[in-house]
Amino acid sequence: MEALNAFTVSLQAVWNDSGFSSFTVGNGIMILVGLLLLYMAFVKEFEPLLLGPIAFGCILANFPNTGFFGEEMNVMKAINFGITNEIFPPLIFLGIGAMTDFSPLLARPSTLLLGAAAQVGVFVALGGAMIVGFDVHEAAAIGIIGGADGPTSIYLSTKLAPHLLGAIAVAAYSYMSLVPLIQPPIMKMMTTQAEREIVMKELRPVTKFERVVFPIVSTIFISLLLPPIAALLGCLMLGNLFRESGVTDRLSDTAQNALINIVTIFLGLGTGMTMSAEGFLRADTLLIIALGLVAFMGGTAGGLIFGKIMCKMTGGAINPLIGSAGVSAVPMAARVSQLVGMKAKPGNYLLMHAMGPNVAGVIGTAVAAGTMLAMLK
C-alpha cells in the first residue's frame, strides 16, 4: 500500500513538473507557428540559416516550466543576454563586413543616394505605425523592417521596443527571404521596358588604397556623428578592413565563416526564444507584419523613383532597376536587379552595378537607426 502511495505521489510530482500541466492553447498555437516557420526554412528554403534557428527557438520558448528565464544562469538565458544587450547584431555585422566588397560603391559613389532613397519605406512605415496607434518608440522599431536588414532591426527593437522583438525579427527576416517575390512586380510596374534595357558602363577599377581608407574614414565620420550606432557600423567596417588589408586573412576568414555562423545560430535561437505565446499572440503582431510589408514595398519604390531621377539626370546612364537594391538585403536585392535586367535584355549584367546601392542600403539603414535612436532614446 505504501509503495503504491509513493508511486502515486511521484507520478503526481512528475506530472506537476511537466510541461503538460501548464500547457496552454497559446503555447500550442505558437508551436504550430514554429513548425510552419521550420517548414518554410528547411523545405521552402526561405532564409534557412536564420529562419531555422528562429523557428526552433519559437518551439522551445513555448514549453512551460523549462526555467529558461528563471533566476539561475543557463545556456538559453546566456543567449538571451546576447540579444537583449545588443551583442549579437554587431558581431553579425563584423561577418557581413568581411564578406562584402565595397568596390562597386567606391567606383560609383553616387549610388549612395539610392541607398538613402530606399530608406523612405522606413519612415513611411513609422508614420503608418503611429497612425494606427503604436507609440513613437514602437513605430520606429517597426519602421526599420523597411530597411530589410535583420541585425539592425533586432538592434533597434531591443533598444526601443524589446517587447516587439519577436514579431519584428520574424517580419524582417520573412520579407528579406521574400525579396525575389515582392520586388519584381514593383520593379516592372514602376519602370518602362526601355529603362530596364539600359546597359550601364563598366565600373572603374578601385585601388587597394581606396578600399582600405574608406572603412576607416567612414567609421570615424559616422561614429562621431551618430554614436548610438558606433558598435554596429564599427564592426561592419572592421570586418571589411580585415578583408581588404591583405594581411589579416585569418581574421577575415574567421569573421566571414566561423564567427558569423556561430553568432547566426545564437541570434536566430535567441530571437525565436522571444516568441512566447503571451508576447506574440496579439493583434499587434498582425499589424506589425502588415506594416513591415508596407515598409518594404515603400523602400523598393523609393529606390526605384530615385533611380529614375538619376537615369534622367545622367542622360540614361543609370538603369533605374539598381535603385530597388537600395534596400539592404545583401546580396539578394542586387541579384533581383540582375535577374529583372536580364529578363528585359539578355546579356544586361547589372549585378555589380546593383551592389553599390545594396551596400549603401546597409549603411543607410544603420544611419536611419542611429538617427532614430539619437532622436527618440
Place this chain on the structure above:
Amino acid sequence: MEHSPVTTNPLIIMMINMTVVFIVLVVLMYLIKLIHFIDPTKEKPKPAQVEEEEPLVAVKSEPAPAPAPIIEEGISPEIIAAISAAIAAYGFSGQVKAVHIVNHESTPWRSSAKFNTLRRK
C-alpha cells in the same frame, strides 16, 4: 542618456530622419570622391594619343536579337546570373549560348584532373 522624444509628430520625425540620412550619405559620397582624389596609387589618365588611334569608320549593322541560352535542367537562374556576371567582370561581352553541368558524378580523380587542367591554363 535617455530623454523624452523631441517630437511625436510622425511627419516631422519622417522629414528630420530622411534629411539626416541623405546628408550623411551625401557627405560619405564626397568622402569617397576625396579618397579617390588624394589616392597616390591611382593610375594616371592615359594620354590623348589613344583617341587618335580609334578605329576607322566601320559599318555597323543592327545586332540580331540574342537567342535565349540553352540551359541544362537543374541549373537555377541565380547560378546563370552569377556565371554571366563573372564572365562580364572579366571583360567578355559575348552572349552566353549554353550552360551544361560538366561533371554530374565527380570523383576525387576527376576533380584532381580538372583542377590540374585549369591550373595549366
